[in-house]
Amino acid sequence: MAIETARGAALDLHDLGKSYGGLKVLEGVNLNVAPGEFITFLGPSGSGKTTTLNLIAGFAAPDPGGRMQLDGRSLAEVPAHKRDIGVVFQNYALFPHMTVRENIAYPLKQRRPRPDRATIERRVEQVLTLVHLEAYGDRRPDQLSGGQQQRVALARAVVFEPKLLLLDEPLGALDKRLRESLQLELRRIHRELGVTIIFVTHDQDEALTLSDRIVVFREGAVEQIGTPAELYNNPGSEFVATFLGDSNIFTGTVDAGRFVRPGVDARFAPLATVANGSVTIMVRPENVTVSADGAGADNAVPVTIEDVVFSGATLRAEGVDAAGTQLIARTRADAAVPPVGSRAWFCWDGAATRVVSAGRAK
Numbered sequence: 351m352a353i354e355t356a357r358g359a360a361l362d363l364h365d366l367g368k369s370y371g372g373l374k375v376l377e378g379v380n381l382n383v384a385p386g387e388f389i390t391f392l393g394p395s396g397s398g399k400t401t402t403l404n405l406i407a408g409f410a411a412p413d414p415g416g417r418m419q420l421d422g423r424s425l426a427e428v429p430a431h432k433r434d435i436g437v438v439f440q441n442y443a444l445f446p447h448m449t450v451r452e453n454i455a456y457p458l459k460q461r462r463p464r465p466d467r468a469t470i471e472r473r474v475e476q477v478l479t480l481v482h483l484e485a486y487g488d489r490r491p492d493q494l495s496g497g498q499q500q501r502v503a504l505a506r507a508v509v510f511e512p513k514l515l516l517l518d519e520p521l522g523a524l525d526k527r528l529r530e531s532l533q534l535e536l537r538r539i540h541r542e543l544g545v546t547i548i549f550v551t552h553d554q555d556e557a558l559t560l561s562d563r564i565v566v567f568r569e570g571a572v573e574q575i576g577t578p579a580e581l582y583n584n585p586g587s588e589f590v591a592t593f594l595g596d597s598n599i600f601t602g603t604v605d606a607g608r609f610v611r612p613g614v615d616a617r618f619a620p621l622a623t624v625a626n627g628s629v630t631i632m633v634r635p636e637n638v639t640v641s642a643d644g645a646g647a648d649n650a651v652p653v654t655i656e657d658v659v660f661s662g663a664t665l666r667a668e669g670v671d672a673a674g675t676q677l678i679a680r681t682r683a684d685a686a687v688p689p690v691g692s693r694a695w696f697c698w699d700g701a702a703t704r705v706v707s708a709g710r711a712k
């Protein structure tokens with residue numbers, strides 16, 4: 351049976367903030383979400399992800415001055431149950447005494463005007479098919495696995511064809527394998543429904559896998575917004591560089607384009623366009639090679655090899671430099687890496703260096 355698709359909604363957040371008892375927990379959030387986009391909120395615990403979601407859902411009111419619009423319409427005066435937004439939270443329980451079908455039908459039965467019985471039955475069967483639970487409609491939640499329960503919650507959130515779906519760590523309680531298979535399901539459902547999704551997680555891999563764009567939260571503010579590739583390849587700060595993927599970070603100073611790291615006798619490619627002052631640079635481990643003498647490389651840092659781990663496709667070599675900084679190189683599995691305890695050089699091309707923060711010019 352064909353799914354009745356609803357085009358996703360556009361969502362605009364402007365200068366959104368939230369205080370609790372004089373304490374600001376969210377400040378200056380600006381975000382424009384395109385119809386049908388899959389947006390992930392990523393950030394450490396307490397960074398404001400759920401608070402932002404609660405404001406969008408209407409479970410809490412923003413501080414004065416902030417604005418939210420869904421398809422150009424202000425949400426300010428619209429109560430939560432009239433926003434037409436589907437919600438799945440991690441601990442958003444199903445009704446235990448109802449069957450799967452009754453749980454999914456519930457939001458439709460609450461709607462005014464209430465759809466007729468045939469429409470409700472048809473929609474319930476459609477979303478049961480969508481989440482691959484056709485055979486489970488008559489079970490009660492306690493007769494389902496955790497993953498199946500989350501799929502019922504998802505079915506219940508999309509049954510009334512919302513144009514925006516808010517998912518707060520919906521896969522958080524599941525084990526890794528189930529989580530990964532539900533991530534794929536979620537991608538498929540997103541494609542089939544065309545609904546706009548905002549997905550909250552603190553799992554970077556999940557964010558990279560699922561999203562059209564990622565919003566990185568830090569201490570109640572937006573740190574950076576971009577596609578997974580943009581954030582991974584060009585992090586705007588050390589925080590984003592270290593939060594998304596493994597990274598090697600070097601702090602030092604730039605003087606007339608020359609990067610100097612105090613206490614480390616290393617070779618760094620010139621940072622021609624960077625102003626004099628303190629600078630933090632980053633290189634991803636997969637761009638680092640391990641060499642016995644460092645000859646010929648744009649960048650070469652002497653290290654003591656601390657560990658070498660074989661992971662099938664790659665070797666992960668860990669080293670420590672003279673300043674005590676832990677460094678990682680991810681090389682081809684057949685690369686010749688000196689044994690643990692020996693001296694070696696971690697090398698990379700100048701083009702792989704990223705400046706993640708530059709201080710003010712002296």
Ligand SMILES: Nc1ncnc2c1ncn2[C@@H]1O[C@H](COP(=O)(O)OP(=O)(O)OP(=O)(O)O)[C@@H](O)[C@H]1O
Pocket residue numbers: 370375393394395396397398399400401402552567
């Ligand atoms: N009702 C409330 N009263 C007071 N402070 C609150 C309230 N709700 C949230 N906060 C505070 O707001 C901050 C942001 O919380 P929020 O739940 O948005 O973080 P989060 O990024 O979703 O974290 P997590 O990943 O742990 O869910 C936290 O410091 C939290 O303690």
